[in-house]
Amino acid sequence: MVREGNGSNAGAGVLLRILRDGRPRTRAELVQLTGLARSTLTQRLDALVSREWILPAGEAVSSGGRPAVAFAFNRGARVVLAADLGATHARVAVTDLGGEILAEHSAEIAVDRGPEETLGRLHRTFEEMLAGTGRTRRDVCGVGVGLPGPVEHSSGRPVNPPIMPGWDGFPVPEWLGSRFDAPVLVDNDVNIMALGEHWAARPATDHLIFIKIGTGIGCGVISGRRLHRGAQGAAGDIGHIRVTSALDTVCRCGNVGCLEAVAGGAALAARLRADGVEARDSRDVIRLVRGGNTRAVQLIRQAGREVGDVLASIVNFFNPSVIVVGGDIAEAGEQVLAGLREVIYSRSLPLATQHLTIAASELGDRAGVVGAAVMVIEHVLAPGTVDESFATA
Amino acid sequence: MVREGNGSNAGAGVLLRILRDGRPRTRAELVQLTGLARSTLTQRLDALVSREWILPAGEAVSSGGRPAVAFAFNRGARVVLAADLGATHARVAVTDLGGEILAEHSAEIAVDRGPEETLGRLHRTFEEMLAGTGRTRRDVCGVGVGLPGPVEHSSGRPVNPPIMPGWDGFPVPEWLGSRFDAPVLVDNDVNIMALGEHWAARPATDHLIFIKIGTGIGCGVISGRRLHRGAQGAAGDIGHIRVTSALDTVCRCGNVGCLEAVAGGAALAARLRADGVEARDSRDVIRLVRGGNTRAVQLIRQAGREVGDVLASIVNFFNPSVIVVGGDIAEAGEQVLAGLREVIYSRSLPLATQHLTIAASELGDRAGVVGAAVMVIEHVLAPGTVDESFATA
Known part of the structure; x- marks a missing residue:
């Protein structure tokens, strides 16, 4: 249960999870909310600001005399690539870290043509959409994919998917991850639909x-x-x-x-x-x-x-x-x-x-693609992930 | 998700959750694990030691020269009163904060005689068992009760229990809580059996x-x-x-x-x-x-x-x-x-x-009473509870 705090970068994840609701907060508020030492807090804030995960959000009125700087989550810091692949139809999106869709595309596909062809096309679509939104591969913090069959979530590999010949055990995360240098999360289509609907509507x-x-x-x-x-x-x-x-x-x-x-x-x-x-x-x-x-x-x-x-x-x-x-x-x-x-x-x-x-x-037919993005955002902002990302930076 | 840290006592709960595995840890290790400022850590440790939730556990070998004091969770700091009430049979126990049974008792009952009679008898049994283990009411950190019918967990009240005439909506937590001055948690019998079996065996x-x-x-x-x-x-x-x-x-x-x-x-x-x-x-x-x-x-x-x-x-x-x-x-x-x-x-x-x-x-017929104790321990050691308990102490 106590996952934050397993290394010297402990705290970055806690800060992001507090700030991601969009409300700016001052240093004093963040000390109060986290229990972090003021010097530790300053280090973490500096690191997050330098990588643009958070931004100084103008000045907030402090309880004392002079105005204090507040910090706010920067949902535009990175983008997420999200795809909901069905048997014959795909919906693809680029979203920000708040799950808002920046670009969207849908197309007829044939998932039974196998992973290389399907993912190859997905890769090209992602690249085009990234370019269209004025972002680059370096801005991509993760890729989320929904597939129309059972998936072992920990490995991201399909498991005997009945309508997806050629996909059994295919390493989807490695294939896409090597092209975007970002974590790739894969799940089945109904799981991501549930995630998307829950997150956006309920x-x-x-x-x-x-x-x-x-x-x-x-x-x-x-x-x-x-x-x-x-x-x-x-x-x-x-x-x-x-x-x-x-x-x-x-x-x-x-x-x-x-x-x-x-x-x-x-x-x-x-x-x-x-x-x-x-x-x-x-x-x-x-x-x-x-x-x-x-x-x-x-x-x-x-x-x-x-x-x-x-x-x-x-x-x-x-x-x-x-x-x-x-x-x-x-x-x-x-x-x-x-x-x-x-x-x-x-x-x-x-x-x-x-x-x-x-x-x-x-959300109707958008539930899946929104859920694929949410799956990535939750992963990227999870305690371990953020802190490790700062440790290896 | 970030529940620890909503007040100036933030940290006591985090420390207990780290230490409850039984392994002693030094100040340096605890600073590393929690990210707390050293001064804050010392305050929290002092408060926990003064109330005997943790004990200085002799001396541990430090990486530097002189030996460092280590701190360990004191599972004997408080006791839990646990009961698994069936339609015709009750099993009652006193446990420590590690869920170990210190005293145990079982008896025939008739839950359909209503809450006053059943809980009155339970109250007397708890008092006798406490005395038998050499503890007092002041040592009781919580009471856990399983009932053979639907219970609204948040209020601890039975909801139209089919085999428990007179119990519908009865305020079990208030009735027992006023006698032991401790939190009372109530749930149905199968929920606590699942908790007990999961905790002890799987x-x-x-x-x-x-x-x-x-x-x-x-x-x-x-x-x-x-x-x-x-x-x-x-x-x-x-x-x-x-x-x-x-x-x-x-x-x-x-x-x-x-x-x-x-x-x-x-x-x-x-x-x-x-x-x-x-x-x-x-x-x-x-x-x-x-x-x-x-x-x-x-x-x-x-x-x-x-x-x-x-x-x-x-x-x-x-x-x-x-x-x-x-x-x-x-x-x-x-x-x-x-x-x-x-x-x-x-x-x-x-x-x-x-x-x-x-x-x-x-666990067989002990699953319920173990689960009733676990329900209380998890509640007592939960982030908010410990921190609040120190705030109001």
């Missing part, structure tokens, strides 16, 4: 579940305001929970009865085709729902109920205060939310649902 | 689920080495998750299909009675299993499978590294564990089960 929520209903189904889990990744980074993988309504359906994972096999976008498209309606994928399903196709609307509402049935149990177990619903199927409208709510409120325990909010994502 | 495990299978069924959840209580303190309440095999069974909660209504000890006893076997409660079920009654063995193994079915989904969602199984039905033997393992390993995702351990509780 920072005061302690326990949150972000469920993505797209081609597949998965969720990101926030416990005590921190991402719960689980022992193997596999937490939130609810798409393959067995549901009784699907016992005659074989899932792409090889098992029968998976939630995804009845309620995922690919499954809904297949059901529509079986009914003679043309639908290749989840996007076609959404198009049909928006166009008022009765069968599609009926299917999507039933999908909401199926997902709700699984979430009803999870609500009893986890007792979140908010369930955020995202992914393209969910964005298709209120039908999915209605189905979810119908089942969760009738099946979960009253104590667990009395203050439970079930709502659509506020 | 401190290095990040994500753990403690499932109690007794008269009822519930679990305590550890995420990132911290207890996950959920938004209303209702996390882990899996006894009322709906299972398809129970759709014709009405639960004591009023719903149909609850897990507890097919796999809890009370339900198993009812099934045995329906088969003409004499069994009033879960203890009778255990007696029959131990005696080799085939029907009871068959039922208890099937109960393990039913619980396993619910846990299989939870494993996909939460990805724990350990599931600990406790409660009297679980203590009846390997049959329950066998049923659990059978279903979880066949239904959960391979990534989530490849390193998953499913094991019986090592």
Whole structure:
């Protein structure tokens, strides 16, 4: 628990964590807040100012007579490169240290062409966007990437990702890190969506579940305001929970009865085709729902109920205060939310649902890219990282 | 996140958290570890020594010439009063600040006689045990109590506890706190069992689920080495998750299909009675299993499978590294564990089960009382608490 203070640079991290809320503070306030000796504080402030992590923020009124200099966090000190890669679509951004998007780009991709091609294109896009914002590689403090499959977060490598041939075990952080000389953090897409939504829209929520209903189904889990990744980074993988309504359906994972096999976008498209309606994928399903196709609307509402049935149990177990619903199927409208709510409120325990909010994502398709940036910012401003960075400077 | 340092007493908490591992450290080491000014450090050490939270631990060899005094945590500085109250059974202990049990007592109780009678008896027991260990009320730094029902942890009050008539909203912390002049922390029994087991037997495990299978069924959840209580303190309440095999069974909660209504000890006893076997409660079920009654063995193994079915989904969602199984039905033997393992390993995702351990509780019926003590120790040694305690001293 006592992580700051393991070396002679202790204190830089503490200062940044205090100042990052944006409010300028005087030396006297910082001594009071940190308990650091005044001489130590001055050393740390000098080091942070010389590297522009903080700026002297004009003069603040002190309690004594003469005005005191205040110091403020410089969110423009560095930039973050963030990417949310899906199976067929990518969203890429450059943000400042406050998570604000400075430049943004989205494109069609084919993640199944393998890591070299996909990351090569990402690398070129990052370079172009950096140039476009007038920054250089030296300004990059970190790179965050979300991938559409399981990732071992500690190594940043995909682990048997079902829709990403060629990516299993690929060293994404080393590949990108050697090109930007900065730490690279990788996680799966729903984890970064949960991070982004929590950070931008619901920072005061302690326990949150972000469920993505797209081609597949998965969720990101926030416990005590921190991402719960689980022992193997596999937490939130609810798409393959067995549901009784699907016992005659074989899932792409090889098992029968998976939630995804009845309620995922690919499954809904297949059901529509079986009914003679043309639908290749989840996007076609959404198009049909928006166009008022009765069968599609009926299917999507039933999908909401199926997902709700699984979430009803999870609500009893986890007792979140908010369930955020995202992914393209969910964005298709209120039908999915209605189905979810119908089942969760009738099946979960009253104590667990009395203050439970079930709502659509506020960030929509930006949740992932914002979360990828937040993942990097949290890492860069974490106790050990900042202090070490000053020790090796 | 930066909680130490919000007042002029900042540092006392940091020192205790460093020293509580038991290893003595010199002034020089503590300056290095905390970044505190030497004068501030001396003030904090003096205050801690004068109140006997730490002791000068003889002389340590310094890197320079003359020997330096080292300081060590004094786990005997204060005592903790801990109680694990069940429906019919209570276990009570006095521990030191290292969680070691100095005195222990267990007794039959009837929690349904209401809070005044139950807590009155607990109060007398605590007083007797304190006297027996040669300590006084002034030595008590806190009281920890586990109750067999939902508790709002922040207020310490039971919330509509189904088997505790008269307890709803009762101010347990105020009632006990006025008698011991110390903070009183209250939580439900499975939460403290999870805390105790994690602390004593599996401190290095990040994500753990403690499932109690007794008269009822519930679990305590550890995420990132911290207890996950959920938004209303209702996390882990899996006894009322709906299972398809129970759709014709009405639960004591009023719903149909609850897990507890097919796999809890009370339900198993009812099934045995329906088969003409004499069994009033879960203890009778255990007696029959131990005696080799085939029907009871068959039922208890099937109960393990039913619980396993619910846990299989939870494993996909939460990805724990350990599931600990406790409660009297679980203590009846390997049959329950066998049923659990059978279903979880066949239904959960391979990534989530490849390193998953499913094991019986090592602390057994002591998990709760140890956890009640740990809850108090963690609170007393938490950043704000220690610093405030020195500010108001």
